[in-house]
Amino acid sequence: MFVKVTNGTAVRYTLGLLRRENPNVSFPKEIPEETLREYGVYPLNDTPPPQYNTVTQNIQETFTESNGAWYRTWSVIDKPAEEAEPLLLQKIASDRYLKESEGLVWTDSQNEQWFIDTTTESQNRIANVLVAIQQGKRADNGVWKCAKIVGETTTLTFRPTTNAELITIGELVHDHVQKCFDAEAAASAKVLGGDYNVSFDAEFESLE
Numbered sequence: 001m002f003v004k005v006t007n008g009t010a011v012r013y014t015l016g017l018l019r020r021e022n023p024n025v026s027f028p029k030e031i032p033e034e035t036l037r038e039y040g041v042y043p044l045n046d047t048p049p050p051q052y053n054t055v056t057q058n059i060q061e062t063f064t065e066s067n068g069a070w071y072r073t074w075s076v077i078d079k080p081a082e083e084a085e086p087l088l089l090q091k092i093a094s095d096r097y098l099k100e101s102e103g104l105v106w107t108d109s110q111n112e113q114w115f116i117d118t119t120t121e122s123q124n125r126i127a128n129v130l131v132a133i134q135q136g137k138r139a140d141n142g143v144w145k146c147a148k149i150v151g152e153t154t155t156l157t158f159r160p161t162t163n164a165e166l167i168t169i170g171e172l173v174h175d176h177v178q179k180c181f182d183a184e185a186a187a188s189a190k191v192l193g194g195d196y197n198v199s200f201d202a203e204f205e206s207l208e
Contacts, residue, residue, distance in 0.1 A: 001044040001046060002014060002015065002042065004018075004042075005040045010063035012044070012063075018031075018036075022039070044063070045072070046072050049074045055084070055091045056079055057076050057079060058079060062075050078196075088196055089192075092184055092199070092200045095201065096181065096184040100180040101118055101119045103116055104118060104172060104173070106169055118173055123173060129144075129170075133167065144159055146158075179207055182207060183203040187200050
């Protein structure tokens, strides 16, 4: 990378541009730095960009001279509130949906662990079976398709599951989903109050 400095102002530059802008000059394949300086061109030393919030901030490269060498440095610029606010609210809602849908682990009375799907489709299925239980329509200990956790793997199986167990599972799912919406509501309120450093994950963890 190179920069061209004109009246103290540096812009990104390439050797290809140098050759095109000076068609009558026969530059060697490897142009010496001394020759480049005659045309105001300098090698550009790179520095890694800083971490920044891609939702609420932009990053802008700048060129800085130090002891005769030029460096690419970075400036982090906050987006205007009218741009950052809707983007951050959208990000919070998206993060809530991902957390809501990631599932949870239920440990039964035999100390066996089962993965419980918490996607919207699964929530509806659990809600429907709970209604059936309340109406006395579900036979106790009927089979329920579950994912048993063994080590790092899960295995789908048809598990005889009592109505009481399904009620417990339903309560766990309800609590998980409610916690997700509580975290989204808290984070969104802070954003609307002008706090753009908030995140869904931080609010969710604070509720634990």
